[in-house]
Amino acid sequence: MKYSIFFKSTILFLMVLFLVSCKQAGKSETENQGDHPDDGRPSVSELIKEMDTNADNKLSKSEVHGPLSNDFSKIDTNNDDFLSKEELENAPKPERRGPGNVDNSNNVQKDLEVTVNVDPSLFIKESMLKDIKQEERTLADGTVALCYIITTASQPNEHNMGPWCPTHINDGKDKGGIWFKDDKVYDVDGHFIANLKDFYSDEEWALFREDGSIKVTETQEECEAAARPDVDEKYHNYCVQCLPDYYKEKVSTYVIPVKPMYLENSNSLGGNGIGIAFNGVNFDAAAPTHAILAAHTLAPLDDAGGHVNPHSGYHYHAVTGATKEVKQKDEHAAMLGYALDGFGIYAHKDNSGNANADLDDCNGHYDEDRGYHYHAGAAGSNKILGCLHGVSGSLTVEN
Incomplete structure (x- = not known):
């Protein structure tokens, strides 16, 4: 009897403890729900x-x-x-998607009166590591389609890569690349580096030493420690440049549908490239400036709008007119390449120097000659495209 009473008392105590713990956990979860979503998204x-x-x-x-x-x-x-x-x-919560997956179950393909197929002859042959071939592949939404397989080293042959960082505050603009802020492009010369405190209204900027020399990453190890979202503390207040020779063995393989398929609703850009220039170089999504600027580091683009990172090698975050362009028969902007969904990417401005005022959120619109297509954002916008309006292919990068 004594043990029975003790056993019952113990069970009762554990039940009360469990209920109190659950209540406190529920209270804590409710209190934090607005600031800490439970679906993995940032608050x-x-x-x-x-x-x-x-x-x-x-x-x-x-x-x-x-x-x-x-x-x-x-x-x-x-x-x-x-x-x-x-x-x-x-704001309405975005629909959550698994990594690398696009849920287009409620996204209807829409037949357009004019749809222009990808033209592989526009790519610079010397930039290809293999002949472009056709294969049936599965696209991002599960659709099986005939695709072009394009294999490149993602290195241009129309222009030089770099320079990016000047080495002294007396260096001119020929020693550095470009940077952007509020839709404007700036030359990264020595004067620019010396005046970053004023440029960003932040006294913590100090990329140069007392002798006027600028702190620049000089090796692959330093590049990889600085060119990441969580910048190594040793390389705070550095000008970050990764050289193409560090990653010259990288191979980029693009899978792009031969005939693009327009979707009524757009899809957000992935983090692994958004398209390809005719020289085989990756058009990338917006540069993560929020991360590097928080560490008081600068990762300039070269005058062609490109730089190098350990993941994808050389790639473009801006279009500046340095790459191959295919002129149009009318006044329309020249063509630059293709998005991963197969729709063409054209320059920001037409032959008369005018930008389009009727672009959608993806930077795209439709006309009777080119069908649906995109226009690259202004060089200072840090946004070549805003999203994709077609069923996307893919890009893989391997060493």
Whole structure:
């Protein structure tokens, strides 16, 4: 009897303890739900901390990237060109997708009156590591389609790569590349480096030493420690440059549908390339400037809009007119390459120097000669494309 009473008492105590623990856990989860989503997405506070480069506790168009950039106008309910914490908290939650997967179950393919197939003859033959071939492949949404397989070293032959970082504050613009802010492009010369405190209104910028020499990554090891989102603390306040020779063995393989398939709803850009220039170089999504600027590092582009990272080698974040262009018979902007969905990418401005005012969120529109197609964003926008409106192929990069 004594042991029975003790056993019952123990069970009762454990049940009470369990209920209290569950109640406290539920309370904690409810209290934190608004700031710590349970689906793996960053909280509103984390988003602002990550992207708010000027620390004004709100996000401008130039600061956001990814899905926020695509839905900026929808979230900005007061139309002041900024996203406040309140607006972000009230924004509709994006549908969650698994890594590398696109759920197009409710995304209808739409037949357009004019659809232009990919033309493999436009690619620079000398830039190809293998002959372009056709194969049936599975696309991002599970569709099986006839695709072009394009294999390149992602290194241009129309222009030189670099330079990126000047080595002294007296160096001219011929010693460095370019940088961007608020849709404008700036030459990264010695004067630019010396005045970063004023440029970003931040006294912590100090990329040069007392003798005027600029702190630049000089080896592959230093490049890889600095050219990552979590910049190694040793390379805070450095000008980051990775040289093409570090990764010259990389092979990029593009799978692009021969006939692009337009979708009624767009898909966000992936993190592994968005298209290919005619010289075989990767058009990439927006550069993660929020991460490197937070560490007071600068990773300039060269004058062609490209730089090198350990993952994909040389790639473009901006279009500056340095690559092969295919002129059009009319005044339309010249063609530059293809997006991963097979739709053509054209220059930002037409032959008269005018930009299109009717582009959708992906930087695309339709005409009767080219069908649906994209226009590269302005060089200072850090956005070649905003999203993809077709069923995407893929890019893989291997050593």
